[in-house]
Amino acid sequence: MAKLTKGCRVSGVGGRVTTKGAEVRRENDRLVRPHRPDTLRLRPDTLHPIPNTRHPTPYTRHPTPLGKLIARGAEAELRLVQWMGRRALAKTRVPKAYRLPELDARLRQARTKTEARLLREARQAGVAAPLVFDVDLAPDACILTMEFIEGEQVKRLLNSMPISQARRMSKTIGENVGALHAGGLIHGDLTTSNMIWSEGSMYFIDFGLGGMTDDVEARGVDLRVLKEAFGSTHSHIGGCFDIILKGYCTAFSGGNEAVERMADIASRGRYTE
Amino acid sequence: MLCLGIEATAHTIGAGVVDGKCTVISNEMETYVPPEGGIHPREAANHHAARVLPVVESAMAKAGRSLSDIDLISFSQGPGLGPCLRTGATAARALAVSLGIPLVGVNHCIAHLEIGRGTTLAVDPVLLYVSGGNTQVIAYAGGRYRIFGETLDIGVGNLLDKFGRGLGIAFPAGPAIERMAEEYALSGPAASEDAGGPRIGPPLIQLPYSVKGMDIAFSGILTAAEVKKREGASIPALCFAMQETVFAMLVEVTERALAHAEKREVLLGGGVAANSRLRMMLGRMAADRGARMFCPEKRLCIDNGAMIAWLGILMHRAGFKMPVARSRIRQRFRTDEVEVVWRS
Numbered sequence: 135m136a137k138l139t140k141g142c143r144v145s146g147v148g149g150r151v152t153t154k155g156a157e158v159r160r161e162n163d164r165l166v167r168p169h170r171p172d173t174l175r176l177r178p179d180t181l182h183p184i185p186n187t188r189h190p191t192p193y194t195r196h197p198t199p200l201g202k203l204i205a206r207g208a209e210a211e212l213r214l215v216q217w218m219g220r221r222a223l224a225k226t227r228v229p230k231a232y233r234l235p236e237l238d239a240r241l242r243q244a245r246t247k248t249e250a251r252l253l254r255e256a257r258q259a260g261v262a263a264p265l266v267f268d269v270d271l272a273p274d275a276c277i278l279t280m281e282f283i284e285g286e287q288v289k290r291l292l293n294s295m296p297i298s299q300a301r302r303m304s305k306t307i308g309e310n311v312g313a314l315h316a317g318g319l320i321h322g323d324l325t326t327s328n329m330i331w332s333e334g335s336m337y338f339i340d341f342g343l344g345g346m347t348d349d350v351e352a353r354g355v356d357l358r359v360l361k362e363a364f365g366s367t368h369s370h371i372g373g374c375f376d377i378i379l380k381g382y383c384t385a386f387s388g389g390n391e392a393v394e395r396m397a398d399i400a401s402r403g404r405y406t407e
Numbered sequence: 408m409l410c411l412g413i414e415a416t417a418h419t420i421g422a423g424v425v426d427g428k429c430t431v432i433s434n435e436m437e438t439y440v441p442p443e444g445g446i447h448p449r450e451a452a453n454h455h456a457a458r459v460l461p462v463v464e465s466a467m468a469k470a471g472r473s474l475s476d477i478d479l480i481s482f483s484q485g486p487g488l489g490p491c492l493r494t495g496a497t498a499a500r501a502l503a504v505s506l507g508i509p510l511v512g513v514n515h516c517i518a519h520l521e522i523g524r525g526t527t528l529a530v531d532p533v534l535l536y537v538s539g540g541n542t543q544v545i546a547y548a549g550g551r552y553r554i555f556g557e558t559l560d561i562g563v564g565n566l567l568d569k570f571g572r573g574l575g576i577a578f579p580a581g582p583a584i585e586r587m588a589e590e591y592a593l594s595g596p597a598a599s600e601d602a603g604g605p606r607i608g609p610p611l612i613q614l615p616y617s618v619k620g621m622d623i624a625f626s627g628i629l630t631a632a633e634v635k636k637r638e639g640a641s642i643p644a645l646c647f648a649m650q651e652t653v654f655a656m657l658v659e660v661t662e663r664a665l666a667h668a669e670k671r672e673v674l675l676g677g678g679v680a681a682n683s684r685l686r687m688m689l690g691r692m693a694a695d696r697g698a699r700m701f702c703p704e705k706r707l708c709i710d711n712g713a714m715i716a717w718l719g720i721l722m723h724r725a726g727f728k729m730p731v732a733r734s735r736i737r738q739r740f741r742t743d744e745v746e747v748v749w750r751s
Contacts, residue, residue, distance in 0.1 A: 207666055208659075208665070208666035230692070231691050232688040233688065234651050327667060355559075355619050362556075362621070365743075366555055366668075367548070367667070
């Protein structure tokens with residue numbers, strides 16, 4: 135069955151190519167082993183147009199003329215690029231001159247790899263996250279190319295919306311974090327700047343400090359990071375954190391245990407009453 | 408207005424005189440050095456009780472003023488070691504009552520930030536506060552100094568001291584560790600041509616690097632270093648690895664806080680701020696981000712009375728009142744509990 139499917143696919147492409155007038159002469163029919171999709175010359179009407187395509191350019195690997203810089207975070211630069219004719223976001227973890235090159239490369243590579251993996255795992259856990267297109271782990275690159283999510287940072291939304299909406303948004307945050315933890319993911323940097331609201335979905339990004347584990351302690355730390363970030367960024371709606379925890383516990387059966395551990399971790403910290 | 412500030416949170420008993428324009432008129436201190444091992448709170452407090460009067464007298468003499476010129480007494484209310492705090496607070500209360508002038512108890516961590524704002528050009532900085540007991544990244548947001556990141560276990564200075572003790576280096580271990588790390592770094596094949604860049608030294612021993620969001624954890628690093636030592640790693644190589652790894656963690660969380668809080672200034676404070684490698688790393692990070700780095704002079708970075716005096720003035724001018732009956736010390740006084748009325 136599988137073979138037949140593959141054959142069908144090949145004949146489908148063949149049919150499509152011949153109708154456009156392409157021919158392969160017998161003497162030129164040698165197989166091309168590393169036959170990359172981007173070496174094929176396509177006539178514009180061969181493919182169905184892909185939405186969001188403004189300037190289709192063939193995909194080439196690094197070094198690509200990188201697109202427009204749209205954001206600069208603490209550790210990465212985000213650029214709008216074209217990937218296989220599609221609009222995409224390239225996240226480059228830039229080398230940090232302040233730390234030893236050895237340590238720097240190790241951290242950037244590990245985080246790029248972790249992030250690519252966790253973005254996929256998040257989608258499997260039912261949490262919206264950008265689709266990864268390409269990972270370049272060369273020490274001078276560390277580029278993750280992924281789907282570009284157009285939306286608004288939850289951090290900004292929460293600070294501008296009325297309290298009733300903020301409460302609803304908090305519940306959604308909690309449910310999604312719960313789904314992540316239920317799926318065995320730890321985000322590692324849960325802040326509202328790492329959540330994007332786009333077309334009615336809450337996307338999670340920046341998984342570079344995360345990991346896969348069922349460890350209650352790790353979940354507790356994850357929640358504590360969120361609590362601290364929420365408290366420092368959204369001090370005017372500090373009460374909404376309880377709603378986040380409620381949402382969290384409804385989406386994740388082990389939620390109560392993790393919430394208890396969060397309190398325990400906080401009490402282990404310095405200067406806690 | 409002249410304020411006398413008394414600092415006694417841990418090892419140091421300090422007294423400083425500051426005026427209303429943040430001119431540090433005098434800043435005297437004495438440090439308790441334990442004969443062996445770590446600090447014992449009671450013994451440090453005994454030291455402070457014996458030395459508080461000479462230190463205050465020396466501060467007044469250096470300032471060329473008498474106690475009757477003082478308008479306000481300020482003291483470290485917390486956080487810190489209970490017995491030490493109580494000694495400082497008792498001295499402050501006695502002075503305020505006998506001179507008949509107001510008393511203000513201040514948060515020690517905020518004092519580190521405010522003396523930076525008062526004596527450097529920093530206006531709205533993110534403070535990386537690194538000392539024996541404290542490791543915090545603090546910035547102003549929504550009327551308070553919020554902790555954007557902090558250690559989940561021990562202070563970085565404490566980590567360095569414990570690490571040093573395991574290697575037979577006496578307290579405070581920081582300077583010796585710094586010296587050995589630098590010698591080791593320079594023993595490498597070639598120094599980087601870039602003066603601000605990291606030196607290309609000999610191999611870096613891998614130690615755990617743990618950044619959790621904007622918080623950091625040092626647990627596991629000490630154990631890992633001990634294991635490496637048993638495996639035959641040299642002491643200078645370990646010192647180098649310790650500094651490079653731990654400081655990278657500190658600078659990284661500071662950079663995250665800068666990005667998150669959208670600030671453009673970094674302030675360095677606390678005893679570990681004396682480390683030139685840490686200064687270099689933080690300065691490089693700031694420069695690469697287009698931010699500015701500031702660091703008060705060394706005697707204002709370490710625990711001192713002048714910073715306590717300055718925060719006392721700021722709070723007093725904002726109308727803050729503290730009757731003696733409500734001047735109890737607070738060992739676990741958190742930075743973000745204080746309403747920063749003097750900045751609004």
